[in-house]
Amino acid sequence: MPYRRYRDRAEAGRYLATELMDYANRNDVIVLGLPRGGVPVAFEVARALGAPLDVFLVRKLGLPGHEELAIGAIASGGVRILNEAVLRQIPLDEAEIDAIAAREQAELDRREKLYRGGRPPLDPRDRVVILVDDGLATGASMRAAVEAVRRMGPKRVVVAVPVAARETCEDLGREVDELVCPVTPEPFYAVGLWYDDFSQTTDEEVEALLNAARSEGGHVEVRR
Numbered sequence: 663m664p665y666r667r668y669r670d671r672a673e674a675g676r677y678l679a680t681e682l683m684d685y686a687n688r689n690d691v692i693v694l695g696l697p698r699g700g701v702p703v704a705f706e707v708a709r710a711l712g713a714p715l716d717v718f719l720v721r722k723l724g725l726p727g728h729e730e731l732a733i734g735a736i737a738s739g740g741v742r743i744l745n746e747a748v749l750r751q752i753p754l755d756e757a758e759i760d761a762i763a764a765r766e767q768a769e770l771d772r773r774e775k776l777y778r779g780g781r782p783p784l785d786p787r788d789r790v791v792i793l794v795d796d797g798l799a800t801g802a803s804m805r806a807a808v809e810a811v812r813r814m815g816p817k818r819v820v821v822a823v824p825v826a827a828r829e830t831c832e833d834l835g836r837e838v839d840e841l842v843c844p845v846t847p848e849p850f851y852a853v854g855l856w857y858d859d860f861s862q863t864t865d866e867e868v869e870a871l872l873n874a875a876r877s878e879g880g881h882v883e884v885r886r
Contacts, residue, residue, distance in 0.1 A: 666825075666844070666845050666856075667856050667858060668824060668825070668856060668857050669857075670859040670860075671699060671702035671703050671796050671859075671860075671863070672702055672703075674706075674796065674824035674825070675702060675703035675704065675707050676706045677824060678703060678706075678794070678822055678823070678824045678842070679706060679707045679709075679710035680710075681822070681842050681844055682710075682711060682792065682820075682822055683710075683711070685711050685713070685790060685792065685820070686710070686712060686713075687711070688711075688790070691711060691790045691792065692713060692714045692716065692786065692789050692790070693707050693711065693713045693715050693792045694716050694717065694718040694784070694792065694793050694811070695715065695716075695717055695718070695794045695795070696718055696720050696803060697717050697719065697720075697773060697777065697868055698862070698863035698865070698867070699795065699796040699862075699863045700794050700795035700796050701867075701868045702863060702867070703795070703796050703823075704794035705871045705874070707792065707794055707822065708875065709878070711792075715875040716783055716784040717777050717778075717868070718783075718810070719737065719770050719774050719777075720736070720737045720738075720770075720803045720807045721735060721767070721769055721803070722735050722766070722803050723736065723742075723744075723759070723762050723763060723802075724762070725748070725752060731748065732745055732800045732802040733752070733759070733762070733802075734759075734763075734806075735802040735803045735806035736763055736766055737770075737803075737807050737810040738770070739810045739813060739814075741806050741809050742763060743805050743806040744759070773865070776865055776869070777868060777872065785814070786811055786814040786815065786816040787814055787815040787816065788815065789816055790817060790818040790820065791811050791816045791819050791820065792821075793807050793808065793811065793821050794822050794823065795823050796823070796824065796825075796860075797823050797824060797826055797856065798823050798825075798826035798827060798831065798853070799826075799827055799830065799852060799853055800827075800830060801826075801827075801830040801833065804823075808837060808838055818839045818840070819838045819839050819840075820839060820840045821834060821835075821840070821843075822841075822843070823842075823843050824843070824844065824856075825843065825845040826843045826845075827846070828846040828848055831846055
């Protein structure tokens with residue numbers, strides 16, 4: 663049987679939301695999208711669930727010259743996750759890793775300022791946090807997000823993605839309270855192969871979605 667493909671991230675978000683309806687219309691649920699590609703998916707999830715929407719900043723640490731290969735990730739709150747399996751095969755010294763992390767921290771800080779515009783983040787404490795991205799390959803960015811959110815005292819952490827590598831789902835599923843992923847194709851290859859339109863999400867699109875969420879009358883909001 664062929665695996666499902668999505669037309670675009672918005673369709674993927676609407677489909678993913680159907681798997682999350684147990685969390686609909688609850689006052690203890692928030693949806694956090696990982697910029698940039700996770701935000702269009704998270705927007706549709708938050709809209710369907712009637713839940714507040716926010717962004718959660720994570721940056722992949724890419725191997726120099728092969729940036730698509732994640733050696734780890736950083737997230738808001740000073741969290742750094744390293745992919746030890748990759749680093750055993752391609753050893754980098756601490757100074758090299760620090761330099762990569764510093765560059766990505768600068769971009770994370772830029773986006774934090776741009777997307778939030780001075781708004782405080784939603785508070786995950788004692789709430790169900792649904793972390794959303796457009797897909798998982800190695801899962802490095804999502805692992806950093808999970809660890810960062812865990813430090814904030816949520817009562818439940820749910821990872822929700824439209825498509826992911828099966829092995830990544832199995833591994834990450836052991837680290838969270840629930841993992842929702844309707845499509846786990848084998849072989850996987852890359853997230854973008856499972857979308858007809860996987861064009862890069864821009865900063866402007868992220869801002870527009872957050873503004874749209876705020877304007878939808880309170881059931882989907884980003885707090886100022």
